Amino acid sequence: MAEAVDLKAIGTRPVRPDGIDKVTGRAAFGADLNLPNMLHGKVLRSPHAHARIKSVDISRAAAAEGVMAAVSGADFPGNASDLGKNVIARDKVLYHGHAVAAVAAKTQLQAEAALELIDVEYEVLEPVMSLDQAMADGATLVNENQHTNGDTSKPASNVAATQRFERGDLEAGFAEADVIVESEHRVPMAHQGYIEPHACTATVNEDGKSTVWCCTQGHFDVRSLTAQVLGESVGNIKVIPSEIGGGFGGKTTIYLEPLAVKMSQMSGRPVKMTMSREDVFRATGPTSGTWCRAKVGAKKDGTFTAASAWLAYEAGAFPGAPIGPGCMSVLAPYEVPNLVIEGNDVLVNKPKVCAYRAPGAPQSMHAMECAIDELARKLNMDPIELRLKNAAGEGTVAPYGPRFPAIGLRECLEAAKEHPNYTAPVPEGAGRGLAVGFWFNIGMQSSAEVRIAEDGAVTVMEGSPDIGGSRASMALMAAETLGVPYERVKAHVGDTEATGFCNVTGGSRTTFATGMAVIQACEDIIAQCKQRAALTWDLDEEQVDWVDGEAVPKPGVNADVNPLSLADIARGAGRTGGPLLGRASLNAQGAGASFSCNFTDAKVDKETGKVDILSFTAVQDAGRAIHPSYVEGQMQGGAVQGIGWALNEEYIYDADGVMENAGFLDYRVPVASDMPMIDTQIIEVPNPFHPYGVRGVGETPIVAPLAAVSNAVRDQLGFRIDDLPLSPPRVLEAIDGQEGGE
């Protein structure tokens, strides 16, 4: 692997290729496409959290002025998958805001008016709105046909699935412990809160071929999922990814696309559909509300003897809460000889959850990192020392099976210990909290093409929507590999017909996996260049080297020739075999786990219950920071999302299962004046399975802040508030309760 000192492009901080379009308003996002003769589609959404649909009649709406198409669940293939039923309800509505019908009209006003003409008859059912309610004996069932883990020999249950990891002898482990801490924590449902609402425009030609323009983290997934819901062939659908205004996992599925395609088929005209902010909150996938128990035991010297975790996660209306990653993450940072980890995927009458940045990990690790904080207090140990004592390292077997290769947890903890923000005293009256974070990161499938223009200009074409600067990292890796200046490289995200298959931008995989494809495509170009140079010089391919962007004869080869640059070879490509086109496709293996250590100084105003973040420090192993500014940006952005979740963000429901705060005024995400600067320190323990050592950095940053903030509040107040968010009402109530108890 290349050492950092040898790198020329990687590690620099150039302006991103798509930057100018994004600071001038030219970049086209999901809602920015308007086509001639375009119709506007609107969705009728369920006013009930749980109800049986007795009938839907769209005939009056279909006949209304300006309406060119109207659909209900009956217009889509029967025997629908969960996805299909989430896109448009069939026999039941399962959450407030669930799509029931849709219309497309010449104007938005006509479409809105037509929604009023749709007649739906409901039989209202009791909504299942909490984990306690859903898991209680005799609970109302969200889905009468749901059996835990598909086991039909047992009665139907709201627990759709369970997961369990086990190692050693838990009881014996706790028996060995000198100190044991147990805790229980609840974290409500929270939303990714991307600023761009979902939007798409679909147009179907007379030959039946559809084109969908939309904001998504994965246009190839939009293609396959839309085809699935419509019962169409993937080959009939082309998806063009617009620029994407944030996703954080929430734009890895589909909501509007099949409705827009269907209504375009029916009307013969393009159909545009956009969600309101309220729709986004009510009807797209937030992340699970959770109920977690954590227990950890240790010897007097801090050595962990046993730990256990019990997790219950809200799936929303259909199975699929992130219990897998919740269970994988909860104890991943530690050597624990005896452990049991159990997860429960629980149906409730809330929107079906979708991925949210390190899905499932922030909630389970919040519980465990709070428990470990209490353990450090009982043992009178520094929280970093306790974690160092038990930290996973190279060779540690993760609770979920594999043995870690080189990882950077220990390095993060050591760096935090030496950090000036940690060696500085805690500000007067404030508290300090610390926690570690983890995300395993993923590989999966990517493709890339590298094309060389006749003057040597480099075009990278790949299929990972650029959600936070990935075009820059692709261009940097291409420049580094080819040995050309960054400015000579342009990176593009191609549509489903312009580039090879890529899985979603998610799992922190883009710079790792698509980056690896770009590197391999560049290596393909280099191999071709060496061949072309050998042909030109009448040498064997093996006698030619590629050095600093030029073909040269290998040392010791007797040839009196001038080096040939990429531009030289490209210019003469017609004489040596045709245009230079490099390509690669892969299923990337060896994604490197990324660990972090976060700490914060926070201060509770005991009069109001408001928590102020005075400072926040994020230390994280990036493997290799390709563009350090965007790595820092991931760490800072994830930290602030985590702080928001810790302090304010939550879905608040009324007794009927209607979300009461479906807007940014009442669902309060952090604003600039809430935050201090977020200090970052990038650790680089290279991933041995990536050519430049990349691990993937996007998700780990949101994991540790929840517990770090909670631990800081605990430090100041002297007692623990178990649940999140630490919003002023909850903090004030806890303080009042504490004072009342004294």
Next chain:
Amino acid sequence: MSKTHVSTTINGDQMEFLCEPHQTLLEVLRDELGLTGTKEGCATGDCGACSVMVDGRLVCSCLMLGVEADGVDLTTIEGIATPDGLHVIQEKYLEHAALQCGICTPGFIVATKALLDRNPNPDETTIRYWLAGNLCRCTGYDKIVRAVQDAAQTLAYEA
């Protein structure tokens, strides 16, 4: 419903348009005039993605009607750069990597322009409170604040 004729100035150009009385300025800019650089994030005045300047004042264009634009001087994100190149604010957002997805960026840049037009030397707290009406979910605001600080210093040096 009859449309209303509106005469206005947008980014220095005299403009005329017809709009429905219920249409917001944001809808007019995006849907009638094709100025899609101004973004909709909430349509309720909570996110600032639709920020524009009206006679030099920072306004959420989703909270103003199109008909109210009659006779005013509007600046949108499309009017920040000049034929000579990017505005210093735009350059600094790029240099500092003060954007990730970029959907909030037009609103932030317009809000920054409105701030620096009125207060060329704001301190960090002033910047943070001025920009508190603009939501960014990607950056955590750190690099945005630094970009604004750098832009203010550069503009002061150039002045």
